[in-house]
Amino acid sequence: MEDEVDRLVAAWRRERPDLDVEPLEVLSRVSRLARHLDRARRTAFAEHALEPWEFDVLTALRRAGAPYQLSPGQLLTQTLVTSGTMTNRIDRLAGKGLVQRLPDPDDRRGVLVRLTQGGQERADAALAGLLDHERAILGELSPSQRDDLAALLRQLVAPFDNLAD
Amino acid sequence: MEDEVDRLVAAWRRERPDLDVEPLEVLSRVSRLARHLDRARRTAFAEHALEPWEFDVLTALRRAGAPYQLSPGQLLTQTLVTSGTMTNRIDRLAGKGLVQRLPDPDDRRGVLVRLTQGGQERADAALAGLLDHERAILGELSPSQRDDLAALLRQLVAPFDNLAD
DNA sequence: TCCCAGTATCTTGATGTCGAGACATTTCCA
DNA sequence: TGGAAATGTCTCGACATCAAGATACTGGGA
The missing domain is CATH 1.10.287 (Helix Hairpins)
Structure with a gap:
């Protein structure tokens, strides 16, 4: 086509x-x-009342594993936004009760951002929904075509990912 | 890798x-x-003192063929931005002398955006430069791998492109 | 111990985009 | 032909982002 x-x-x-x-x-x-x-x-x-940027932050915390907390600086490097943007995002997510800011016990300059119970549930539900949608899009391809495509794309992306960004 | x-x-x-x-x-x-x-x-x-959005607009006009003019509405559908954004872009490109606004002789509501000589030269030079960069990125892949990749991607994109957007 | 470079986060001002609505003109239909 | 709906473009206000600078704290060397 x-x-x-x-x-x-x-x-x-x-x-x-x-x-x-x-x-x-x-x-x-x-x-x-x-x-x-x-x-x-x-x-x-x-469908889960989340914006893409909210999903990005919540899932970065979710992937970190229990106790689901990262510093703003770690979130920066994972989401590739600037510090001003991240401050703003954390403010809004905290306002909605999806994350909370805690003082870092080891560094009084620092802050830890922790996923709340509600935030974790939203992140988990949204991820499942996203994967369903994506499976539908990939329905066009056979399993072996998907493997081929993933391998070809990896070849193109890897040089970028393994360079100092 | x-x-x-x-x-x-x-x-x-x-x-x-x-x-x-x-x-x-x-x-x-x-x-x-x-x-x-x-x-x-x-x-x-x-390298050609162009922003990506400038390139998008100028090349849309360039691809249209002589006399290199389109209505703002046609530019909207090609660049997938809103009308407010396009007005702003045309303003700035006209200010730099890369395009000019002409009244549409057939519809007094309408305007035609035409590429200037300078705009065409910038668009042509930037396109050549872009293709050089992209060829370097694709250097990772053999010609037959590129063909495979293009074909697989077409299968995924086509359903979107051929749906009413 | 003191100081200073480095680190971590937040604040501020400028920018580009979007969405909704305003305005002028054209097209369609009764 | 008259008037309503559709079309084409522009204006305006809100918003998210970025870059640069401000602020607060840490940690190592003199």
Whole structure:
């Protein structure tokens, strides 16, 4: 089946026949698919009354394992936002009762952000919902195609992930 | 080589062994790769003193073919932003002399946005630079792997692209 | 012990985007 | 032909983000 990138590439071949636009076949599809996935995620989370950024923070804490707490600095590195943004996010999540701020007993400059019981439940439910949605999207592919795709993508991502960011 | 998604998946398997997190192997890699690509694009465009959003608008006009003009509404559907955002973008591009606003001769409500000579040159140069960068990223893969990857991604994207958006 | 560079977090101001609504013009239908 | 609905663009207010600087505390060397 044809997609928007096929149309995009055709337009460039018509307007710029001198250029090799083959890289777009892969990388434009990655970008466009990511945009669609963002929208799908937003929809999936709305069923649990969560914004994507809330999910990102809550699940980072959930993945940390009991007692489900991290410093703001650790959350920064996991979510790739700036410190000002994280302060704002923690404020709002604390206001909703999904996390609480605790003083770090070992460092009086520091703070620990801990998932509340309610926050953990919301995170767990939203993750399950997200995975259901994503399984539906991947229904287009056979199990072996999924494995192939994951392996190819890993090859492209790994150089970025293993570089000092 | 290992990547961040391998670590992410391992953490979930430890914390939520009851869940099947296999979809993340594909879709989290798509999202993360897209984020890395955004940063790489930003770097590539900076060599031509362009922001990503400027590139998006200028190349939409460039792809339209001579005389390189589209209505704001057509630009909306191609760039997936809202009308308020597009008005703002056109204002700034016009201020830099990269596009100009012309009254639509056929519809007095309407406006046509036309690429200037300078705008076209910037768009063409930035596209060539982007493709060079992207070719380097894809250097990890053989030609047949790229074809496979493009085909698998097309299968995932096509249902979104061919749905009323 | 004192000081100072380093670390951790929060505050502030600027920016770009979105969503809703305003306004002008066109199109469709009675 | 008259009027309502649709269309195309712009304006405005709210919001999340970022970058840079402010504030508070720690820890090692003189």
